Structures are given as structure tokens and as C-alpha cells.
Amino acid sequence: MMALNNEIVKQKLVEKFGEQLTNWEEPYNFLTFVAPKDLNLKVLQFLYDDETLKFRFLTDLCAVHYPDRKGEEVAVVYHLHNLENNIRVRFKVYTDAEKTEVYTATALYEAANWMERETYDFFGVNFIGHPNLKRILNVDEMDYFPLRKQYPLEDQTRVDKDDEMFGRGGSIL
Amino acid sequence: MRPVKYNIHPKEAKLADSLIVSEMPDGYTGEGFFATKLSDVVGLARKNSIWPMPFATSCCGIEFMATMASHYDLARFGSERVGFSPRQCDLLMVMGTIAKKMGPVLRQVYIQMAEPRWVMAVGACASTGGIFDTYSVLQGIDQIIPVDVYVPGCAPRPEAILDGVMRIQDIVQNESIRRRNTDHYKALLNSYGIE
Numbered sequence: 001m002m003a004l005n006n007e008i009v010k011q012k013l014v015e016k017f018g019e020q021l022t023n024w025e026e027p028y029n030f031l032t033f034v035a036p037k038d039l040n041l042k043v044l045q046f047l048y049d050d051e052t053l054k055f056r057f058l059t060d061l062c063a064v065h066y067p068d069r070k071g072e073e074v075a076v077v078y079h080l081h082n083l084e085n086n087i088r089v090r091f092k093v094y095t096d097a098e099k100t101e102v103y104t105a106t107a108l109y110e111a112a113n114w115m116e117r118e119t120y121d122f123f124g125v126n127f128i129g130h131p132n133l134k135r136i137l138n139v140d141e142m143d144y145f146p147l148r149k150q151y152p153l154e155d156q157t158r159v160d161k162d163d164e165m166f167g168r169g170g171s172i173l
Numbered sequence: 174m175r176p177v178k179y180n181i182h183p184k185e186a187k188l189a190d191s192l193i194v195s196e197m198p199d200g201y202t203g204e205g206f207f208a209t210k211l212s213d214v215v216g217l218a219r220k221n222s223i224w225p226m227p228f229a230t231s232c233c234g235i236e237f238m239a240t241m242a243s244h245y246d247l248a249r250f251g252s253e254r255v256g257f258s259p260r261q262c263d264l265l266m267v268m269g270t271i272a273k274k275m276g277p278v279l280r281q282v283y284i285q286m287a288e289p290r291w292v293m294a295v296g297a298c299a300s301t302g303g304i305f306d307t308y309s310v311l312q313g314i315d316q317i318i319p320v321d322v323y324v325p326g327c328a329p330r331p332e333a334i335l336d337g338v339m340r341i342q343d344i345v346q347n348e349s350i351r352r353r354n355t356d357h358y359k360a361l362l363n364s365y366g367i368e
Contacts, residue, residue, distance in 0.1 A: 138274070138309060139273045151308070
């Protein structure tokens with residue numbers, strides 16, 4: 001049997017989903033593509049079930065905020081691993097920051113449970129169907145999603161820190 | 174080759190130089206008796222038997238371990254008994270970054286300590302949040318519990334921590350032994366929402 005490689009993976013996916021998958025890239029030999037957000041579970045299921053592909057390990061699930069991409073500000077990124085052939089694949093789905101609704105992958109990968117909670121905690125992605133979508137790392141009282149880029153990193157309630165010492169404003173600039 | 178310049182003419186240490194005897198409190202002495210205020214004696218005793226409760230979350234905790242160990246030897250100040258139960262300890266030493274999520278835990282530890290109790294914030298993070306000027310880090314433990322002594326540094330050297338302990342000793346010796354009953358102290362605790 002020929003070893004699995006990026007070309008075969010890509011070919012399989014194109015056979016199944018055709019033109020719906022876009023932005024194919026291979027940075028550092030890491031196959032990457034973009035899927036429509038409504039298709040995320042179908043793509044995951046296909047990558048999981050297919051007898052050749054067998055991407056049955058969810059390495060990571062996270063999000064990236066692109067404030068300049070109007071209407072699709074938040075990208076949810078899935079990293080999958082085929083443990084038999086040691087091949088990885090990554091794909092993104094984009095969603096609106098105002099209405100972040102992405103289907104949960106918890107039914108397929110148990111590992112997605114906490115990763116989706118973390119993604120919700122920091123980026124406010126609403127994973128539809130998640131069994132327990134609440135904050136996991138930040139304090140429960142927090143009323144915003146801190147890794148979205150519209151928020152400054154620093155605690156804005158501070159009055160006792162000298163801004164000059166923190167490289168933001170003051171006479172040095 | 175780096176020449177060895179140190180310790181070639183070792184100085185004989187004089188025993189008298191390395192001994193520090195506590196100052197005797199004011200009082201009346203006579204043949205076979207010494208009379209003084211009870212509060213002075215209690216202050217002297219408390220000062221030299223402080224049990225620290227280390228609350229070490231990061232690198233300052235490592236410096237504290239050095240402070241505690243034989244070279245710097247915290248035991249010289251009567252604080253050799255480091256306790257890990259807040260109910261038995263007198264001095265809460267907070268060393269390291271306190272995340273906002275850790276805040277209620279620290280507060281609970283403080284509440285569990287019995288009076289009289291003192292708090293020392295060791296290092297920049299515990300005192301002010303330090304370099305972690307960010308959404309997830311508590312910007313100084315004095316936002317949730319009262320602090321007696323702040324030790325600056327990032328991380329402070331063991332000498333600085335020892336200096337902080339000695340400042341605590343001064344407070345312990347000189348303040349009213351019934352501090353907990355004063356209106357000022359009650360108002361301070363109330364301002365933190367602690368009974």
C-alpha cells in the first residue's frame with residue numbers, strides 16, 4: 001500500500017467536496033484549506049471515517065481573530081492527525097464575529113469538549129450543540145472575550161501604573 | 174585563568190559580632206527581678222516566633238526556598254517553622270503572580286488564618302501585578318486582602334525577603350498586641366469585606 005501523503009488527502013477531499021473547499025496551501029508541507037462553516041462537521045466526519053484518511057486524532061482546535069475580514073472575522077482552526085501514517089491536516093472555517101455559530105465537534109472527538117470551551121472563553125465562538133459551553137480558564141464573571149483584537153491587552157481599570165514604563169504613551173513617544 | 178582572589182586571607186570571625194541579642198524592653202530591674210509591661214514581653218515573644226505560611230506561585234517562591242534554606246537561613250529570625258496550614262500560621266507570604274482566578278483562593282487562605290495575622294507581598298507581581306499588566310492577572314494582592322509589608326524586586330533576592338521579614342518583626346513587636354480590636358483595623362478589614 002502506498003503511504004498516505006498530502007496529494008492523496010487533497011485528491012480525496014476534492015473528489016468528495018469539489019469546489020467547496022478553497023485556499024489550498026502547504027506551508028512547511030502541512031496541508032491547509034478553508035471550508036464553509038456549515039460544512040465543518042461533514043468535512044470532519046469524512047476525514048475521520050474514510051478508510052484511507054483516518055484522521056482520528058484532534059490535535060488542536062482554536063480560533064484566530066482577523067478584525068479586518070468584515071463578516072468573517074473569526075476563524076476556527078482544526079488540526080487533525082492521522083496516527084497511523086503520521087500525517088497532519090489543518091482546515092479553517094470563517095464566521096461572523098457578531099454571530100459566531102459553528103457546529104460542535106464534540107460528538108466526533110471527545111477532545112473537542114474542552115478545546116471548544118477554551119475557544120468560547122477567549123473568542124466567544126458559539127459552538128452549537130456543545131454539552132457544556134461555559135468559560136474554562138478565565139474567571140466566570142468576565143463579560144468579554146479577551147483575545148478578540150478589539151480589546152487592549154492591558155487592564156484598563158489601572159490608575160497607578162506609569163504608562164511610560166509600559167511603552168504606551170507618555171513623553172517618550 | 175581566572176585568579177582566585179577571594180578568601181586567601183580568611184578573617185577570623187568574632188563570635189560576638191555574629192550574635193544579636195534582643196534589646197531588653199524598658200522596665201524596672203532589681204536584685205532577682207525584672208518588671209515590665211506584659212505587652213512588651215508578648216511583642217518580643219511574637220516577634221521571634223513568627224510562623225510563615227508560604228503562598229508561592231512562581232519564581233519568587235524559588236527565592237523564598239533559598240531564603241528558607243541553610244545559606245540565608247530564615248530560622249535565625251525565629252521563623253524556621255514554615256507551616257502549610259493557614260490555621261496555624263501568623264504570616265502569609267504571597268510570592269508570585271496571582272491570577273484573577275486565584276484571587277478567591279488567596280482570600281480564603283487569608284480568612285482561614287487566625288488573628289493576629291500579617292501579610293507580606295513578595296515581589297513585583299504580588300505587589301502590583303508586575304510585568305503582567307493584563308486582563309487575567311490580579312494587579313496587586315492588596316486589591317483583595319490587606320498587606321503589611323511589600324518587598325520590591327523581580328524576583329527579590331533572599332536578602333530583600335529577609336529585610337521584609339525584619340520589617341514584619343518590627344510591626345509585630347511595636348504595634349498594639351490587641352490590634353484586632355482597634356476600630357482602625359476593623360474598618361480596614363471591612364473595607365475588604367472581611368469580618
